[in-house]
Amino acid sequence: MLLSKGHQLTILNSEPSECEFLSKELKARVILGSGTGLKSLKEAETDFCDVLITLREKDQDNFIIGQVARTIFKVPHVLALVNNFELEEVFRDFGIKGLSNTKMIADLISQNTIFEGFSYLMSFAEGK
Secondary structure, eight states: OTGGGTOOOEEEESOHHHHHHHHHHSSSEEEESOSSSHHHHHHTTGGGOSEEEEOOSSHHHHHHHHHHHHHTSOOSEEEEEOSSGGGHHHHHHTTOEEEOHHHHHHHHHHTTSSSTTOOSOOOOGGGO
């Protein structure tokens, strides 16, 4: 979607096979690297980014990448996947917008967008 709207996209990925696949499938710049180090972030020209999105599996990686992007590269908008939704506030306190799958699904349910007509959640005995 970003590419179709004329945005430039650079993808950092630490898996060589995924980089190869992504470079063939997308009209995006693909760089082999973790994003947790300055070298790969410099190569990705992070200092010219308007938005950085980090989607690593570990919250601590996403936090470090987000902090480096905000403080060293002065990226104005940083979004990060937060697997432990309880850490969202910590990310926010440091200027990183947290994206929690758990919270997004809970918000959708509470807004009745998934199950029309349900206005509450039922708890089951011991999760069964």
